[in-house]
Amino acid sequence: MKLSNSFSGALREFAYFMASGRQNTLEGVDYLLLYGKEPSAIEQVFAIYANVIEMDEMGEVLNDAYAQKRATDYLRSYMDRSFEVQPSYEDWETALH
Incomplete structure (x- = not known):
């Protein structure tokens, strides 16, 4: 199975x-x-993005903006220790596969 054009485009962007x-x-x-x-x-930013992104049965991305926000909130908190990610990450979001 190949990645859908929708996911490939979202990841590329x-x-x-x-x-x-x-x-x-x-x-x-x-x-x-x-x-x-x-x-x-x-690496952690891209792992969170990949773990959070969802697609429907046709491979169409459903939550790109949310996946980007969850991923980039990690980097913001990494750079600014006073920034708190809300809601806190669950283990599955930050898992490195």
Whole structure:
């Protein structure tokens, strides 16, 4: 089974905005400094995104904005220890597979 075009497009767009420094949910956070220096933080962002994203039986992405927000809230909290992710992550959201 291949990934759906919907998921492939959502992932590509998320990766683009994360790599370009223009991720709108991270406005004001200089997270590009982490690339190449703290790859595990970036790895965790993509793991959360992949764990949270949902698709219907046809492969259409149902919650891209929510998956992006959950993923980028991790990075915001990583960069700003005073930021609290709400609701707190459940173990399945942060699992590395």
